[in-house]
Amino acid sequence: MLLGAGALGSGLLLSACTSNSNGDADKANVKATTAASGSTPGKHVTIGFSAPAADHGWMAAITKNAKAQAGQYTDVSFQPAEGTNDVNAQISAVQTLIDKKVDVLVILPFDGKALTSIGAQAMDAGIPVINLDRVFDNSLAYRTWIGGDNYGMGVNAAQYIIKTLKAKGVSKPVIGEIAGIDNLDLTKQRSQGFKEALAKAGFSVSIRQAAQFTADSGQQVMSNVLQARSKLDAVWNHDDDQGIGVEAAIKQAGRSEFFMVGGAGSKHAMQEIKADSGVLKATVIYPSSMSASAVTLARLIGQGKGIGDLVEQEVPTSITLFSATVTKDNVDQYLPLSFT
Amino acid sequence: MSDQTTPRPAEDAPGLPAQARSGADVATRPSLVKEGPDPGRPGSGRQQLLRLFPLHQMHSLGLVVVLVLLGVVGTVTSDNFLTSNNIVNILTSAAVIGVITVGQTFVIIGGGIDLSVGAIVAVASVWCTTVATQSYGLGGMLFTAVVVGSAVGLLNGILIAYGRIVAFITTLAMMASARGVAERLSDRQSQVVTVDSFNRIATDKFLGIPLLVYLMAGIVVLGWLLLNRTTFGRRTFAVGGNPEAARLAGIAVRRHTMLLYLLSGVCCGVAAVMLTARTTSGASNLGNLYELDSIAAVIIGGTLLAGGRGSLFGSILGVLVFTTITNIFVLNNLTTDIQEIAKGLIILVAVLLQRTRGARSPA
Numbered sequence: 001m002l003l004g005a006g007a008l009g010s011g012l013l014l015s016a017c018t019s020n021s022n023g024d025a026d027k028a029n030v031k032a033t034t035a036a037s038g039s040t041p042g043k044h045v046t047i048g049f050s051a052p053a054a055d056h057g058w059m060a061a062i063t064k065n066a067k068a069q070a071g072q073y074t075d076v077s078f079q080p081a082e083g084t085n086d087v088n089a090q091i092s093a094v095q096t097l098i099d100k101k102v103d104v105l106v107i108l109p110f111d112g113k114a115l116t117s118i119g120a121q122a123m124d125a126g127i128p129v130i131n132l133d134r135v136f137d138n139s140l141a142y143r144t145w146i147g148g149d150n151y152g153m154g155v156n157a158a159q160y161i162i163k164t165l166k167a168k169g170v171s172k173p174v175i176g177e178i179a180g181i182d183n184l185d186l187t188k189q190r191s192q193g194f195k196e197a198l199a200k201a202g203f204s205v206s207i208r209q210a211a212q213f214t215a216d217s218g219q220q221v222m223s224n225v226l227q228a229r230s231k232l233d234a235v236w237n238h239d240d241d242q243g244i245g246v247e248a249a250i251k252q253a254g255r256s257e258f259f260m261v262g263g264a265g266s267k268h269a270m271q272e273i274k275a276d277s278g279v280l281k282a283t284v285i286y287p288s289s290m291s292a293s294a295v296t297l298a299r300l301i302g303q304g305k306g307i308g309d310l311v312e313q314e315v316p317t318s319i320t321l322f323s324a325t326v327t328k329d330n331v332d333q334y335l336p337l338s339f340t
Numbered sequence: 341m342s343d344q345t346t347p348r349p350a351e352d353a354p355g356l357p358a359q360a361r362s363g364a365d366v367a368t369r370p371s372l373v374k375e376g377p378d379p380g381r382p383g384s385g386r387q388q389l390l391r392l393f394p395l396h397q398m399h400s401l402g403l404v405v406v407l408v409l410l411g412v413v414g415t416v417t418s419d420n421f422l423t424s425n426n427i428v429n430i431l432t433s434a435a436v437i438g439v440i441t442v443g444q445t446f447v448i449i450g451g452g453i454d455l456s457v458g459a460i461v462a463v464a465s466v467w468c469t470t471v472a473t474q475s476y477g478l479g480g481m482l483f484t485a486v487v488v489g490s491a492v493g494l495l496n497g498i499l500i501a502y503g504r505i506v507a508f509i510t511t512l513a514m515m516a517s518a519r520g521v522a523e524r525l526s527d528r529q530s531q532v533v534t535v536d537s538f539n540r541i542a543t544d545k546f547l548g549i550p551l552l553v554y555l556m557a558g559i560v561v562l563g564w565l566l567l568n569r570t571t572f573g574r575r576t577f578a579v580g581g582n583p584e585a586a587r588l589a590g591i592a593v594r595r596h597t598m599l600l601y602l603l604s605g606v607c608c609g610v611a612a613v614m615l616t617a618r619t620t621s622g623a624s625n626l627g628n629l630y631e632l633d634s635i636a637a638v639i640i641g642g643t644l645l646a647g648g649r650g651s652l653f654g655s656i657l658g659v660l661v662f663t664t665i666t667n668i669f670v671l672n673n674l675t676t677d678i679q680e681i682a683k684g685l686i687i688l689v690a691v692l693l694q695r696t697r698g699a700r701s702p703a
Contacts, residue, residue, distance in 0.1 A: 017473035017484050018525055055625055060528040182676040210676045215530060215619035216626045220433060224670035227426045228418070241623075244530055248620040252543050252550075253429075268532055340529050 041075045045302030047295060048097035050090060051108040051132070053083040056213055057241045058264050061288035061339030062108060062132075069292035076299050087114040094118045098125055104298040107142075108132035108291070112185070116141045128301050132294045134186070139317070143301060146294050146319040148286045150186045153323040154193025154236075156284045157261045160325050161234045162201040164259065164281070173233035174206045176225055176258075178218065178246055180238040182210035190238055190263070206232075211242045218245030223253065232258040240266035240283060247272070250279055264288075265326060267338040274331045282327045288339045290321055400642060403657040406690075410664045418671040426667070428549055434663040435556040436461075436615045437633050438656055442563040443493075443607030444634040445655040449567070450600040451580035451647030452507040456496060456514035457608050457634055461627030463522040464488040464612035469531040469622030478537040485616070486609035492518055493605015497598030515631065522624035530623040533616060541617035552614050559610065564652050576600065581648030637662060640690035661686070 047070060054060035063083060070078035079102055081093035087110050095118060097105060105122050109115035112134040119129050119141030131142035139145075165173050177194060180187045187210070195205060209225055211217040218237070226232075226249065237243045240262045250260075262269045262283030272280045297315050300306065306313045326334045414421035440457050447454045467473065468485035476484075492514065499510045533539055544551045567573035578586040579596050587593045616622050637658035643650025665686065669679045 014467070014484060014487060017467060017470055017476070017480070019472035020470045020525070020527065020531070054528045055523065057529050207670075207673045209670050209673070212628065214625045214628060215621045215623055216436075216615055216628075219619045220666070221670065223429055223433060224667050227420050227423075227429050227667070228671040228673065230420065241530055244532060244621045245619040248539075248542070248618060251620075252618070266530075268530070 041073070042303040042305070044075050044077070045104060045299050046077045046079060046102045047298045047302070048079045048081065048094075048100070048102035048105045048127075049107075049295075050081040050093050050097065050105070051083050051291070052090070052110040053085045055085070057266055057339050058239075058286070058288050059083075062291040065289055066106065066291035066295050069295040073299060075303075076295070078295075085110050087111050090115060091118045094122065098122050098127060102127060104128050104130065104302045106130045106132055106291070106294045106298050109134050109136065113137045128298075130294045130298045130301070132291060144297055144315055144317055144319070146290055146297060147321065148290060149320050149323050150189035150286075151193035152320075153263060153284045153286055154190040154195070155197040156323050156325045157236045157263065157282075158194045158197035158201075158203075160261055160282050160284070160327070161236065162198065162203065165203070165234060166201075170233050173203060174229055174231060175203060176229060176232050176235040177205050177208040178221060178225065178235065178237040178242070179208060179210040180213050180242065180263075187238065194236060211239075211245075213239050213242050215242060215245035215248070218242030219249045220245070222246040222249035226250065226253045226255055234258055235260045235279075236263070237261070238263040240264045240269035243269055243280070247278060247280060255279075265334065265338050267335070267340045270326060270331050270335050270338045273326060273328055274335070276328050282325055285324045285326060285334065285337075287321050287323075287337065289337050293319075293321075400651055400654045400657060403641065403654060403661060403690075406661055407657060407664065410661065410668065414664065414668045414671065417668065420671055421668065424548070426671075428553070430660070430663050430667050431553045431556075432550050432618075433667070434659050435550075435552040436611050436618065437630060437637065437663075438556045438659045439559050439607050439611040439614065440630055441634045441637045441655045441659050442559055442652065443604030445638050445641070445643060445650060445652050446563070446567065446576060447507075447600050447604050448635070448638050448643050448645065449580045449647055449650040450576045450597060451583060452500065452597065452600060453511065453635070453645075454496065454601065454604045455508065455511040455631045456492070456518055457604065457611075458627035458630035459515045459518035459522070460489050460492045460605060460608035461612045461615060461630060462624050463492065463518045463525070464609050465616040465622035465626050466522040466526040466531065466624055467622075468612065469533055469616060470525060471531075474533065474535050478535055481533075481535060481538050481616075482613055485613045486606065489605045489607075489609020489612060490602060491605070493608065494598070494602045496605065497601030500601060501594040501598040519624060526622065526624050528624055530621045532621050539617055539620050541613065542620075552618070555610070555614060559607070560652065560656055567652050572596075572599075577648060579647075580650075633662065634659075636687055640687060658690075661690075 049066055051063055052059055054063045063080065067078060067080065070076050079097060079100065081097055084090050084093065090110055094105065094107060094115070098121065105127050107115065107119060107129055116137040119131065119136050120138065122129050123141060123143065128143035129141065131145040133147035135145055135147065136142050161175065175198065177191065179191055191208065198204060207225055207229055209221045211221045222245065235258055237246045237260060243262050256279060258279060259281045260279045262280055263286065265283050265285035269280060269283045272278055273282060301315050307315055324334065420426055440461065444454055444457060464485045467488045468481040473480055473484050496511055496514055499505050500507045541551055546554065567576065575586065575591050575596050578589065578591060579593050583593050615626055619626065638655045639645060640661065641651060641654030641658035643655060665683065
C-alpha cells in the first residue's frame, strides 16, 4: 500500500520532469536569414527529404532547419521521410518518395556510395536530386551537390592552432587530435586536412584517437589521452557534441596547460568560447544551416530559376561551404547559426 | 527427489558452483556431476584441489593473471602506465560499466539476459537532465535517474516473468523503445548539466580517489554479499540452473526473475547518474553498446551464458581487463581498427580458455 502510494507519487513527480522548456530557450535556432532570399512565390514545388536518423545534435539540426526553411515558402510543400541509419531502409524511403512523384529530392545519404544508385534512379525518373553533404559516388546521381568542407575544416583548425602556438613561441608542440567515428569518410578527410596543414608549419600530431560523436565516448577517450600525454600544447576535437565529454574529462583531470579547438559549431561550444573560461578557445564550423540552403536550392531548381545575385540562369552543380573559424572575437556573429 | 532439489545452505560448500550444490542440476547436467565432492573417490588429488580452488575461482585466478600480464605490457610499452594517476583513471573508467555489469551478472546467472541496459542508462540520463528535473537540484536528479532506471527494469521483469515473453526479445524491444523515449524527451539534443553539485559526483575525490570508484566498489561489495551470502543469491543460482527444479523446491521463480531485472534496472539508474556526472550531460546516445560491453565482461568473467553458474568477482575482473586494454591502446596511440581487432580476439581467447577449463576439470 505504502509502496503503491510511493510509486504513484514518484510517477507524478517524474511526469513533471519531462519538460525541457525554460522561458528563454526558444529552440527554433532557425534564423531569419531566409527572408533575405527575396524571392517571389512561383510554381508550387513538392520537396522530398531524406536524411540519417537525427540521433546527434548536428544531424537533428539538419532535419529541423530543412523543415523550417520549407515552412518559410508558401509555394513549397515538404515531405520528409523517416530518418534512418540503415542504408537499406534509406533506399526504401527514397524509393517511396520517388513513387510519390515529388518534384525535387533533397538527400543526405547515411553513406554516399550506398545511396548512389537510388539517386541515379530518381534522376532517371526526372526528379532532380540535391545531394546534401555526404557525396554520391557518381555525378549522374545528382543535379546539385551542396555540403561542408571536411578537409578545409581540418586545415582551418590546424591554422588556428599554428597561429596561436607561434604567437606563444612554442617550437616543438605536443598536439592531440580527438577524431570522430573513424570509419566515416568525413573523419578521414578532416584528419588529412589537419595533418597536412600542420606539416606545412613543421608540426605533427603527437596523439590521435577516435571517439564516437557521443559525450561518453569523448570523455572515455580524452581521459586516457590525458594520461598518455602528461603535457599537451593544443588539441583539436572534431565534434562539439562529443566535446561535452572531452571537456568534462579535462576538467575532471584538472588539466589546463593547453588550449582546444572544437568542430561543427554547437551552441554549447560557442557559449564556452564566449565565456572564455575553459580550454576551448575556438571551433571550426560545419554549418548545419546547409540543409536550409539545400531546400532553397531545391525550390529554385523546381521552379527553373538561378541563384539570386549570380549571373547564371541555372543553379550551379556543386557548392562547397566554407568552414569558418569561430573565436571569442567573432562568436556573436555565429551564435545564431549554432545547433543545440 | 524433492529433498535433493532444495538448494543447501551456502555454508555447506561456500565456493562451489551452484550445480554441485543442487541435486536437480546433477540430474540435468550429467557432465558436471563430478564437480562436487565425490564420495566414491575420496582423497583424489584433483578433488582436493577443486575443494580448495573451486572452478570459478580458478577462472578468476586466470583473469587476475591476464590482468597482471596486461599490467606488464602496459608498463613496458608506456612510461605513463604505472602511475597512480593512470591507475585511478582506469578504475574510474571502469566504474560506470562496472555497476551495470553487477546487474547484468545477476540477470545472466538467473538464466536471463538484459540487452536494454545501455538504453536504460540513456533514458535515465536524459530524464534526470531535463530542464524541469534540473530545477529540483541534486536530489531531484538522483531520485529521477534511479526511479526511471528501476521502473524500466521492473517493466522488463514483469513482461518476462509474468508476460512470459523471452528475455532476449523483451529486452531487445526495450532497447529500441527506451532509447526512443530518450530521443523524444531530449529532442535528440545533448542536455548539459548546470547543477554544479551533480557534476561534483565525478570530480570530488576522497584520499585521491574519485567518488565514482568508491561508488562502484560499494555496489560490487553489496552485490557480492547479495549473491553469495543471502537466500536471494542462492535462489538466483537455483532459478538460473533449473527453473523447474527451483519451482518444485518452493521458490517463487517468476517473482524472483522479475526482481532480477528490477535489480539490473536499479544498477542502470545508478550508472546513469555516474555517466551523466562524468560527461556533464544527458543525451539519448549515451550508453551506446553498453549491453555488449557488460555481457562480454560477464562472459569472460566465467559466468555461463545459459545461467546457473557464475561469479561477480570474475565479471568485475572482466570489466577491468577491457578498461585496461583500452587504456594501453590509447597510451600507445594505436589506431581504432587495431583496437577493435584486438578486443575481439581477447573475447574469443577468454571464452576458449573458459571452455577448455570447463572440459578438463570434471575429469
